[in-house]
Amino acid sequence: MIAPFDDSFFMKKALQEAQYAFEQDEIPVGAIIVVKNRIIARAHNLTEKLNDVTAHAEMQAITAAANFLGGKYLRDCTLYVTLEPCQMCGGALFWSQISKIVFAASDPQRGIRAMGTHLHPKTEVVGGILEHEASDLLLRFFEKKRR
Amino acid sequence: MIAPFDDSFFMKKALQEAQYAFEQDEIPVGAIIVVKNRIIARAHNLTEKLNDVTAHAEMQAITAAANFLGGKYLRDCTLYVTLEPCQMCGGALFWSQISKIVFAASDPQRGIRAMGTHLHPKTEVVGGILEHEASDLLLRFFEKKRR
Numbered sequence: 001m002i003a004p005f006d007d008s009f010f011m012k013k014a015l016q017e018a019q020y021a022f023e024q025d026e027i028p029v030g031a032i033i034v035v036k037n038r039i040i041a042r043a044h045n046l047t048e049k050l051n052d053v054t055a056h057a058e059m060q061a062i063t064a065a066a067n068f069l070g071g072k073y074l075r076d077c078t079l080y081v082t083l084e085p086c087q088m089c090g091g092a093l094f095w096s097q098i099s100k101i102v103f104a105a106s107d108p109q110r111g112i113r114a115m116g117t118h119l120h121p122k123t124e125v126v127g128g129i130l131e132h133e134a135s136d137l138l139l140r141f142f143e144k145k146r147r
Numbered sequence: 148m149i150a151p152f153d154d155s156f157f158m159k160k161a162l163q164e165a166q167y168a169f170e171q172d173e174i175p176v177g178a179i180i181v182v183k184n185r186i187i188a189r190a191h192n193l194t195e196k197l198n199d200v201t202a203h204a205e206m207q208a209i210t211a212a213a214n215f216l217g218g219k220y221l222r223d224c225t226l227y228v229t230l231e232p233c234q235m236c237g238g239a240l241f242w243s244q245i246s247k248i249v250f251a252a253s254d255p256q257r258g259i260r261a262m263g264t265h266l267h268p269k270t271e272v273v274g275g276i277l278e279h280e281a282s283d284l285l286l287r288f289f290e291k292k293r294r
Contacts, residue, residue, distance in 0.1 A: 052210050090234065092200055095201075
């Protein structure tokens with residue numbers, strides 16, 4: 001059966017957001033939030049432009065999704081994010097009670113698994129969807145910065 | 148020697164912010180950020196009003212302080228907050244590289260110590276400043292909600 005709205009489909013949308021961040025000289029991380037196959041929030045990292053450590057893609061997506069839904073809990077939502085969330089974003093996702101988190105590249109230094117961040121017990125986590133594409137974009141960014 | 152600008156002095160300002168939250172029917176947590184005895188950010192919890200789990204007092208104070216300073220790092224700053232930060236706020240404080248965190252009441256359920264949240268190695272943490280006043284305000288809030 002053809003499943004047009006699978007995790008890869010939505011992760012590509014998150015990668016598009018990461019590409020926008022790349023083009024603005026931001027660490028290229030993108031995030032979208034989906035409810036019933038509908039994208040209700042799109043965001044990319046803006047920490048440099050906004051001079052704000054809290055402006056991670058996930059944080060903005062959480063705020064935008066809650067605004068769209070008119071409530072602060074994201075219980076039926078899935079977050080697609082191109083890099084494993086950090087403690088801050090994991091902590092926000094904990095409060096949001098989001099149903100599912102799908103990330104692409106792992107962050108073995110600062111990711112929620114390395115840091116031992118607690119998620120909500122009802123939150124499912126899937127990693128590695130389009131990992132290569134997301135990692136490649138990050139590597140290209142840091143290579144560009146070193147030049 | 149008289150020290151007008153001690154931790155209690157600034158925590159009273161954070162408690163004033165918590166009181167504003169209380170009056171708006173928000174969980175009463177307040178935060179201020181200080182650099183060289185000057186208050187550069189004041190905030191209180193707005194999660195209900197903004198329908199946004201990320202609208203904790205600390206998060207808003209971090210954003211406001213970075214905006215004031217024109218840079219995203221808070222290396223010479225002290226955060227005064229009336230409740231021990233959660234994972235999300237601790238994670239944001241980690242990224243900010245803040246010098247010092249002073250909190251009033253402990254949060255044995257959701258606080259950074261119970262959750263094992265990692266702070267920046269250069270961040271000093273002091274707890275228990277005006278703990279009774281902050282706890283009392285929280286208790287009064289939850290008693291009011293139960294009625």
